[in-house]
Amino acid sequence: MGLARAAALAALLVLWQLAALAGLPDYILSPLAIARHFFAALGTHELYADIGASLWRALPGFVIGSAFGVALGLAAGMWRAFDGAFSPVVFLTYPVPKIVLLPLFMLWFGIGDLSKVLIIALACFYPVFINAYYGARSTKKILVWSALNMGASQGRIFRRIVVPSALPQIFAGLRVSLALSFIVMFAAEMINARSGLGHMIRTAENSLRFDLMYVSLISIAILGYAGDRLLSWTRDRALAWQEQPA
Amino acid sequence: MRRAAPLILVLAILLAWEAVARSGHWNPLLFPSLSRIVRELIGFFGRPESLMEAWVSLQRAFAGFALAAIAGVTIGMLMGRSKWFAALLDPLFSGTYAVPKLALFPIFIFVFGIGSLSKVALVFLECLYPIVIVTSQGARGVSRVLLWSARNMGASGAATLRRVVIPAAAPFIFAGLRIALPIALIVVIITEMVSSADGLGYLVIYSLASLKTDRMLAVVVVIAALGWALDRALVMLRDRLVYWEKLETYYV
Numbered sequence: 001m002g003l004a005r006a007a008a009l010a011a012l013l014v015l016w017q018l019a020a021l022a023g024l025p026d027y028i029l030s031p032l033a034i035a036r037h038f039f040a041a042l043g044t045h046e047l048y049a050d051i052g053a054s055l056w057r058a059l060p061g062f063v064i065g066s067a068f069g070v071a072l073g074l075a076a077g078m079w080r081a082f083d084g085a086f087s088p089v090v091f092l093t094y095p096v097p098k099i100v101l102l103p104l105f106m107l108w109f110g111i112g113d114l115s116k117v118l119i120i121a122l123a124c125f126y127p128v129f130i131n132a133y134y135g136a137r138s139t140k141k142i143l144v145w146s147a148l149n150m151g152a153s154q155g156r157i158f159r160r161i162v163v164p165s166a167l168p169q170i171f172a173g174l175r176v177s178l179a180l181s182f183i184v185m186f187a188a189e190m191i192n193a194r195s196g197l198g199h200m201i202r203t204a205e206n207s208l209r210f211d212l213m214y215v216s217l218i219s220i221a222i223l224g225y226a227g228d229r230l231l232s233w234t235r236d237r238a239l240a241w242q243e244q245p246a
Numbered sequence: 247m248r249r250a251a252p253l254i255l256v257l258a259i260l261l262a263w264e265a266v267a268r269s270g271h272w273n274p275l276l277f278p279s280l281s282r283i284v285r286e287l288i289g290f291f292g293r294p295e296s297l298m299e300a301w302v303s304l305q306r307a308f309a310g311f312a313l314a315a316i317a318g319v320t321i322g323m324l325m326g327r328s329k330w331f332a333a334l335l336d337p338l339f340s341g342t343y344a345v346p347k348l349a350l351f352p353i354f355i356f357v358f359g360i361g362s363l364s365k366v367a368l369v370f371l372e373c374l375y376p377i378v379i380v381t382s383q384g385a386r387g388v389s390r391v392l393l394w395s396a397r398n399m400g401a402s403g404a405a406t407l408r409r410v411v412i413p414a415a416a417p418f419i420f421a422g423l424r425i426a427l428p429i430a431l432i433v434v435i436i437t438e439m440v441s442s443a444d445g446l447g448y449l450v451i452y453s454l455a456s457l458k459t460d461r462m463l464a465v466v467v468v469i470a471a472l473g474w475a476l477d478r479a480l481v482m483l484r485d486r487l488v489y490w491e492k493l494e495t496y497y498v
Contacts (some may be wrong), residue, residue: 005337027356081251088252095477096470097432099439100447103454103462107276175344183346187436190348191451197349202440205352213352221345228344 027210037211038218051219053195057113058185061120066177068121069128070170076129077136078162090129098123099187106192116188123184124177131173135166164241171235178231182224197223278460286464296449300468303434303445306362307476310369311430317370318377318426319419325378326385327411339378347371351437365437372433373426380425384418385411417491420484427480431473446472 013031020030029037041047076083076090098119105115139162147157189198197216204212260280266272267279274282290296324331351368358364388411396406438447446469453462 027353085251085255089255095428095473097435097473099432099436100450100466100469103450179344183348186346186348190440201352217349220349224344224346
């Protein structure tokens with residue numbers, strides 16, 4: 001099956017290359033041309049500067065948003081009073097596109113990195129909160145009762161029962177929010193930035209540098225894919241005790 | 247008291263905003279008072295032009311979402327019920343899942359033009375993923391006992407699909423649609439903010455550029471209300487169509 005898949009992919013690339021030879025519009029580059037431009041860009045300093053600028057916005061935003069999401073989500077899943085006051089507000093604002101707040105954040109926190117990091121953090125907070133919340137709520141009561149019966153303290157129950165049983169859900173939320181952090185980062189950089197991959201693709205677009213457009217596209221694709229792989233590798237380590245679904 | 251608690255939190259936030267706006271420490275440009283935002287909000291609904299902008303954004307979101315729903319449910323069903331399709335398409339969807347499709351937007355502008363089509367195409371692409379993935383999970387999880395019973399009672403392939411597979415997958419299909427709908431709105435707003443001369447996203451950027459933050463915040467409120475209302479409408483539709491299974495979520 002793997003061989004058939006590789007063959008299908010190769011056939012697609014060959015067809016694309018042949019179509020490019022037969023003549024495609026300027027803005028569609030052939031796979032070989034894209035590869036050539038990408039490897040040429042890898043040898044320059046500019047690409048790494050843009051990648052660094054982008055990651056410097058996306059990763060802190062992801063970490064801050066996820067940390068708040070896990071902490072508040074678990075708290076809302078465990079404490080009824082907090083749940084009643086806080087969760088409805090989160091669920092009410094959940095379908096609101098957070099990116100519209102970017103202009104406001106730019107006014108409050110300046111047009112630099114801070115406003116972008118905070119908008120990414122806000123966007124990442126929601127999926128992690130909701131997953132941690134349901135994860136904590138789905139903790140088996142019988143486990144908590146048994147632990148209470150055996151004299152476990154609240155902190156111990158939280159550490160040894162609630163967190164482990166919410167962890168698979170939390171990782172599902174982290175996966176969504178990691179992908180989201182790259183999307184919001186790219187959007188924010190396309191709207192307003194002086195560096196980063198989103199800025200690079202905008203300037204390339206405006207100056208009709210199609211090669212740079214594809215370099216930015218390939219870079220963000222690789223970053224997104226690598227981040228996702230890294231996260232699922234971490235999850236497999238962290239959840240090694242969990243039975244693998246068949 | 248229980249139901250009042252979230253209201254108190256929201257009221258506290260609004261009061262804090264008003265207090266900051268009226269304290270005079272900050273430029274009213276940064277914190278326009280609630281009364282000014284409300285005035286702009288009323289103005290928004292009084293102007294046919296601004297309602298047109300909302301209509302333009304909604305059309306784009308709906309067009310992309312509807313296309314993604316049709317294509318996504320079909321592809322998801324095929325992937326869930328056919329090993330061959332799953333083997334072919336699963337690596338494609340899981341491999342490119344984490345890649346921000348937004349990066350394709352500049353290329354889409356060249357391919358589909360700067361108007362609505364490039365935006366609709368991007369909405370379609372971004373919405374397709376959650377719908378396909380969740381639908382295929384649902385179609386794959388149809389209980390074997392039900393399928394065997396249907397076959398045993400002589401149901402044809404089409405009847406099995408209509409009476410067993412689709413109803414069993416329906417809650418999943420709606421779960422996927424519910425993830426995709428806010429994405430449709432987000433993508434429309436982002437693409438309008440990045441490059442457009444119309445739509446609500448453009449209105450946000452335009453109000454900011456003309457330093458009318460109260461107007462900008464009024465548009466933000468409209469977009470937020472739209473996102474919320476679309477989600478409610480979808481949940482109501484779901485409760486009508488999938489009445490046999492109660493929505494699992496707690497508050498929403």
